[in-house]
Amino acid sequence: xxxxxxxxxxxxxxxxxxxxxxAAAHRRERIAVALLQACSGVFIVAIGLLIAYLTVEGTRxxxxxxxxxxxxxxxPTYSPETGQVGALPFIIGSLAITAFAVLVGGPFGVAVGxxxxxxxxxxxxxxxxPAVEVLVGIPSVVYGWLGLTLLVPLIRAATHAPGxxxxxxxxxxSIMILPTVITLSEDALRAVPLTLRExxxxxxxxxxxxxxxxxxxxxxxxxxxxxxxxxxxxxxxxMAVQLVIGxxxxxxxxxxxxxxxLPTQIVMDMGGAATGSLLQHTLFSMALLLLxxxxxxxxxxxxxxxxxx
Amino acid sequence: xxxxIERGFARRRFMDAVATVALWTAAIAVIAMLLLFVGxxxxxxxxxxxxxxxTGFPSELQAGGGVGPEIFNSFYILILTLIFTLPIALAAGxxxxxxxxxxxxxxxVQFSAESLATVPSIVMGLFGLLVFxxxxxxxxxxxxxxxxxxxLNLPSLMRVAQEALATVPRTYREASxxxxxTKWQTITRGVLPSAIGPLTTGIVLISGRIFGExxxxxxxxxxxxxxxxxxxxxxxxxxxxxxxVHLWYTHSEALIPDVDRVGxxxxxxxxxVVLLFNIAARVVGxxxxxxxxxxxx
Numbered sequence: 001x002x003x004x005x006x007x008x009x010x011x012x013x014x015x016x017x018x019x020x021x022x023a024a025a026h027r028r029e030r031i032a033v034a035l036l037q038a039c040s041g042v043f044i045v046a047i048g049l050l051i052a053y054l055t056v057e058g059t060r061x062x063x064x065x066x067x068x069x070x071x072x073x074x075x076p077t078y079s080p081e082t083g084q085v086g087a088l089p090f091i092i093g094s095l096a097i098t099a100f101a102v103l104v105g106g107p108f109g110v111a112v113g114x115x116x117x118x119x120x121x122x123x124x125x126x127x128x129x130p131a132v133e134v135l136v137g138i139p140s141v142v143y144g145w146l147g148l149t150l151l152v153p154l155i156r157a158a159t160h161a162p163g164x165x166x167x168x169x170x171x172x173x174s175i176m177i178l179p180t181v182i183t184l185s186e187d188a189l190r191a192v193p194l195t196l197r198e199x200x201x202x203x204x205x206x207x208x209x210x211x212x213x214x215x216x217x218x219x220x221x222x223x224x225x226x227x228x229x230x231x232x233x234x235x236x237x238x239m240a241v242q243l244v245i246g247x248x249x250x251x252x253x254x255x256x257x258x259x260x261x262l263p264t265q266i267v268m269d270m271g272g273a274a275t276g277s278l279l280q281h282t283l284f285s286m287a288l289l290l291l292x293x294x295x296x297x298x299x300x301x302x303x304x305x306x307x308x309x
Numbered sequence: 310x311x312x313x314i315e316r317g318f319a320r321r322r323f324m325d326a327v328a329t330v331a332l333w334t335a336a337i338a339v340i341a342m343l344l345l346f347v348g349x350x351x352x353x354x355x356x357x358x359x360x361x362x363x364t365g366f367p368s369e370l371q372a373g374g375g376v377g378p379e380i381f382n383s384f385y386i387l388i389l390t391l392i393f394t395l396p397i398a399l400a401a402g403x404x405x406x407x408x409x410x411x412x413x414x415x416x417x418v419q420f421s422a423e424s425l426a427t428v429p430s431i432v433m434g435l436f437g438l439l440v441f442x443x444x445x446x447x448x449x450x451x452x453x454x455x456x457x458x459x460x461l462n463l464p465s466l467m468r469v470a471q472e473a474l475a476t477v478p479r480t481y482r483e484a485s486x487x488x489x490x491t492k493w494q495t496i497t498r499g500v501l502p503s504a505i506g507p508l509t510t511g512i513v514l515i516s517g518r519i520f521g522e523x524x525x526x527x528x529x530x531x532x533x534x535x536x537x538x539x540x541x542x543x544x545x546x547x548x549x550x551x552x553x554v555h556l557w558y559t560h561s562e563a564l565i566p567d568v569d570r571v572g573x574x575x576x577x578x579x580x581x582v583v584l585l586f587n588i589a590a591r592v593v594g595x596x597x598x599x600x601x602x603x604x605x606x
Contacts, residue, residue: 025491032493033408039400040414043421043467046460050428053439111335119332128336130587131343133514137583138346139521141553145576146346148560149353149569178339206321208328229427236429238524239557263431263524270435270528275443287432294427301423 051291058288061085061281072285078249078265080279087262087286089251093166094235094261096252097245100170101177101234106227108174109181113226114211116182117189136179144243147172152244161256164246169261172240177230184229188222189215224304232297236290238263262286347580354577357570363578366540367555372567376575378540382451382549383582386530387519389455389545390462395512398463402470407496426464430525433461437529451549454530461525462515469511473504506598510590517586521579523553532558552579 061067067085075086116125147168156163192215200210216223246258247268260268266283273280365375401418409415428436437457447453477500485495501508530549535542542549550558556575559568599605 025494029491029493033404036400036404036408037414039397040404040409040418042397043401043418043425043463046463047421047424047428049440050425050433050436050460053436054432057435057439108335108338111332112339115332115336119329120336124336128340130591131340134347134584134587135339135343137514137517137521137587139518139523139553139579139583141523141557142350142521142576142579145556145560145572146350149573150349175342182339206325208325209321211328232427236427236431238429238431239553243557243560263429266431266435267524267527270438271532284435287435290429290432294429294432295424298420298424298427302420 054284054288054291057281057284058291059285061278061285065278065281072282076251078282080277080282083278085278085282085285087282087289089249090260090262090265090286091289093245093252093259094263096166096259097169097173097241097261098231098234100166100255101173102227102231104170105174105177106181106230109178109230110185110223110226112178112182113185114189114215116186118207118211118215132179132182135175139239140176140237141239141243143172143176144240147240147244155256159256162246162258164244165256165258166245166252167255168244168246169241169259170255172244173234173237176237176240177233180233181226181230184226185219185223188219188226191222192218221304221307225301228297228301228304232294235293235297236263238267242267262290347584350573350577350580353573354580357574358577362574367534367571368565370564372565372570374565374567374571376552376555376571376578378534378542379550379552379555379575380578381541382530382534383520383551383553385543386451386455386458386526386549386551387516389451390458390519391512391516393455393459394462394466397459398466399470401463402467402474403496403501405467406471406474407492407500422464422467425460426468428461430461430522433457434525434528436460437525442529447546449529449531449548450546451530452545454526454549454551455545457525457529458519458522461522462519465515465518466512469515470508473506473508473511474500476507477503502601505601506594509597510594513586513590513593517583517590520582520586521553523551523557526551526554527557530554532562 061072062069065085072085072087073091074088075084076088077084077086078089116128120128151171152163152168154163155161155165155168196214196218197210200214201207205213241261242264245260245264247260247264248258249260249265252259266286269279270283273283362375363380364377365373366377367379368374401422405415405418409418434457437453437460441447441453441456442449445453481499481503482495485499486492490498530551532550532554533548534540534550535544535547552575556572556579559565559571559575565571595605
């Protein structure tokens with residue numbers, strides 16, 4: 001009799017304990033979800049603040065200093081000390097080296113991506129993957145140092161020009177966008193269903209015909225994204241370009257001419273720009289322009305991926 | 310007719326062979342390039358790196374300066390950055406991968422992350438200058454630099470977390486839920502330990518990138534080492550030039566006569582650290598995966 005009572009009591013105690021545990025677990029769950037959500041919100045706050053800050057600082061040139069957007073974008077004269085704020089030389093410089101990087105590094109990167117996805121035997125791929133990761137990891141300032149000590153003297157020897165200029169910057173950027181283009185184009189090709197390869201080969205096509213006529217078209221949206229993100233990497237690159245481009249704030253006349261780009265001019269001049277000066281406002285407008293280009297590229301990526309679906 | 314078909318066949322075979330050779334060449338060129346860079350930098354830097362260079366103080370006017378405080382600052386800012394970034398990025402990665410798998414909030418976070426990831430690091434540096442250096446009055450400091458790098462690296466670390474979680478089979482989650490575990494218990498005790506390998510690999514690889522970041526630090530952490538009591542300064546509010554910034558700054562602005570020696574030495578130290586991080590990422594990731602899941606990768 002007494003023993004039974006004790007058992008019941010213990011069972012009751014156990015069940016309330018279990019319930020307590022379950023309640024505690026659920027409470028923890030709710031707290032955890034709230035915290036996770038808050039941390040995710042940090043991303044939204046961060047990009048929001050970034051856009052807000054740069055929009056305010058980047059438009060002072062137009063609202064406070066009453067310069068026109070047209071002068072900023074299309075005037076070739078950059079001389080904020082004398083009131084001229086044309087950023088055209090840097091816009092042209094940035095576009096030129098980015099275009100060079102995409103034209104040279106793009107196809108090369110896609111080719112290596114194709115190699116990884118279609119040709120590479122497993123052990124070769126296993127050896128090369130880490131190599132590509134090291135290429136990503138090398139700091140951009142070290143790429144710049146390589147350009148400065150290896151590439152610039154080479155160009156100088158080959159052309160008798162000073163060596164610093166658009167060509168050197170373009171070559172450095174071509175190399176720097178490689179990992180992005182390689183990795184993304186490999187992913188894009190791997191995403192193509194195996195049946196398409198099998199179908200093509202069964203029709204008697206060679207591997208190259210299959211790659212060129214079937215796989216590349218099928219992966220075209222992914223390859224486009226690879227190139228767009230390569231552009232994004234190139235247009236914002238600062239340190240490597242600054243060390244080799246020559247830094248002349250004038251319109252470049254040829255590939256061998258010393259030039260300057262949007263990010264490099266910011267890094268050159270911001271240190272000496274007094275708060276509230278015309279120079280500082282111009283540099284922030286250039287930063288805002290870079291941000292707008294980056295955002296446009298992200299929208300382009302979205303658009304490319306959506307149009308596939 | 311037969312001859313024509315055969316000619317076409319031969320041409321296609323020939324083109325295929327040409328393409329095969331070309332693609333192999335492109336791939337080998339990438340490896341050759343990397344080996345050239347690494348070999349060349351070690352060759353350049355060999356003469357510059359000495360114990361004195363690695364631990365000595367930088368010099369402002371005379372030759373013979375070292376980079377001790379810069380190396381210290383690079384690691385210090387890296388650690389600060391990881392302390393800020395990891396919890397937020399991991400939490401956001403878990404939230405997007407395990408909880409909010411659809412919906413507008415997820416889409417907005419994802420879009421924000423992608424946008425942040427494409428912001429050029431110089432623009433991020435100016436953002437850090439505006440927010441941390443000026444608005445919050447923290448000046449050029451280790452803290453301003455680390456927080457700027459936090460914003461810069463949040464997206465890539467979140468991606469690492471998402472991808473690591475995606476490697477864990479769904480059956481693990483189902484088994485855990487079937488045992489009565491809550492979702493949070495499932496994640497912390499089942500899913501995260503199984504994902505620890507790829508997670509660690511990704512974190513260490515990104516650490517290498519944080520170590521070498523330059524453009525975002527010039528206007529946030531500053532271009533000189535601390536002038537406090539010691540140049541090895543833990544005070545997060547003191548200026549903290551890193552090794553990568555030093556490499557750029559000595560070349561562009563400094564007055565020392567041995568710019569090449571300091572530059573070559575700094576470049577090779579940066580490269581060596583990045584290589585070490587890459588090797589460590591692989592070894593540690595593999596070891597942890599084996600330990601926590603019993604799977605050899």
